Amino acid sequence: MKTQLFPYYLRKPGLVVFALASLPSVVAGFTDGFYREEYQLLSKQTMHLLDIIGIVGLAVYALSKEKVYDELLQRLRLEAIKLTFIASLAIIALGYVVFPDFEVEPSYLINLQVLCFIGVYSFKKSNIVSAVG
Secondary structure, eight states: OOOOOBOGGGHHHHHHHHHHHHHHHHHHHHHHHHHTSOOOSSOHHHHHHHHHHHHHHHHHHHTBOOSSOOHHHHHHHHHHHHHHHHHHHHHHHHHHHHOTTOOOOHHHHHHHHHHHHHHHHHHHHHHHHHHHO
């Protein structure tokens, strides 16, 4: 069974959508830490909608085809998914051990997993390309 992926040309727009949608959340997070109080840049509903749009943008990027797609890249994707799952479990477990009142919002978990997948996949792919080329 072959996974249906998005076309290659949607990779960059997906990444741009994620970056633009997550910018208000990042700004609010930094100002919360700087002023040590909750800073509301936009309404909660707007921030929630931007989180969803950012997740969709990351998913489009992560599920877009490569220019050349073969069995090696398919195997790299599978390995990246496995490592992402293990890494996100380790990060969350560490968070619970270090901070007993640690809470994870679902959107942060999804963003963590997709960003971790993109990082691991890109790293593995660049190592394979440099070894072959």
